[in-house]
Amino acid sequence: MTDVKTAINPLFLREEELRQAIELLFFAYRDSTAEPDRILAKYNFGRAHHRVIYFVGRNPDLPVSELLRILKITKQSLSRVLSQLVEEGFIEQKPGHHDRRQRLLCLTDKGRNLEQQLSEAQLARFAHAYRAAGAESVVGFRTVLLGLINEEDRERFLADRDSQRLPGEH
Amino acid sequence: MTDVKTAINPLFLREEELRQAIELLFFAYRDSTAEPDRILAKYNFGRAHHRVIYFVGRNPDLPVSELLRILKITKQSLSRVLSQLVEEGFIEQKPGHHDRRQRLLCLTDKGRNLEQQLSEAQLARFAHAYRAAGAESVVGFRTVLLGLINEEDRERFLADRDSQRLPGEH
DNA sequence: GTTTTTACGTCAGTCATGTTGACTTATTTG
DNA sequence: CAAATAAGTCAACATGACTGACGTAAAAAC
DSSP, X not given: OOOHHXXXXXXXXXXXXXXXXXXXXXXXXXXXXXXXXHHHHHTTOOHHHHHHHHHHHHSTTEEXXXXXXXXXXXXXXXXXXXXXXXXXXXEEEEEOSSOTTOEEEEEOHHHHHHHXXXXXXXXXXXXXXXXXXOHHHHHHHHHHHHHHSOHHHHHHHHXXXXXXXXXXXX | OOOHHHHHOHHXXXXXXXXXXXXXXXXXXXXXXXXXXXXXXXXXXXXHHHHHXXXXXXXXXXXXXXXXXXXXXXXXXXXXXXXXXXXXXXXEEEEOSSOTTOEEEEEOHHHHHXXXXXXXXXXXXXXXXXXXXXXXXXXXHHHHHHHHSOHHHHHHHHHXXXXXXXXXXX
């Protein structure tokens, strides 16, 4: 644990640890998206379609503006994939109740079907990692990832997800 | 903690937890790449250039084949960004010692300079998250992320990084 | 020592997904 | 009524993936 480098320069281990974190995040993201990508290819869809399907499935009646905020892309970028998904009957739009300018997005049965297919592989991967790591590790995992996220979404996440276990709560 | 849904269906909480993990990973990746992207734009580079610079900086004398294995992209995809980086003097190539077919990749001084610029923002974000979460959370974070990675790279990671703290070791 | 495999590079074409900028429409709000 | 907002559209462009075909030099296999 205390090798030559850390004895001389205590900051070395810190940077080494942080770089390992960068790499772990990269590899985890790379491998977590691989299976969904293969399924999407059969539908001539890409990762962008997955993100839309995922977040619409997760937040029924999602207004377009909110989806744009989540994805942090331009409306023109979203437009292409979203209109494909609507045309092909995976997503339906309906006017907002309070504000009829809004178009609220929902998955159709067809959309929910694809969503489940996509989630199956991904959930299995996460379930495996969670099971192998154990409950304590999961708390740490969530805490660090939350710390990596910009304040706006971090707060939103903590507010929205009431089943969230906060750092000291376990 | 035990709400109506979990009382009826104990699997609900599990899936809810797993979906939160998926989202945390997405948001963390999205926000961790944002600052580097802004710096890269000044050089007319993209995220692909960052990945090459990062992994070459991290593994001096990296053969092209190994870089391809890490990035999991085609050599034609790599070719565009790599030859740009070589032409503009950020990376240099030299023939392998044992195998002269190989071209080993290294950062030049210019390349190291850019690498440091890019890493600065990213390391600060990770340092902040690590500091806020604490040492125990970091262990959990690493353990879960390792579990998300395909076996090949997981093993490679554990083998390469001798300063790695294994689950029971802390 | 010839053949085969490997490491790397290149040319050409395509597709997915992001960008900017300009403009329209419907609706809500001040 | 005027201004702001939610959403959509058209056009042009950049990045970074992909496939497929082909070339060259060095190593490995026979």
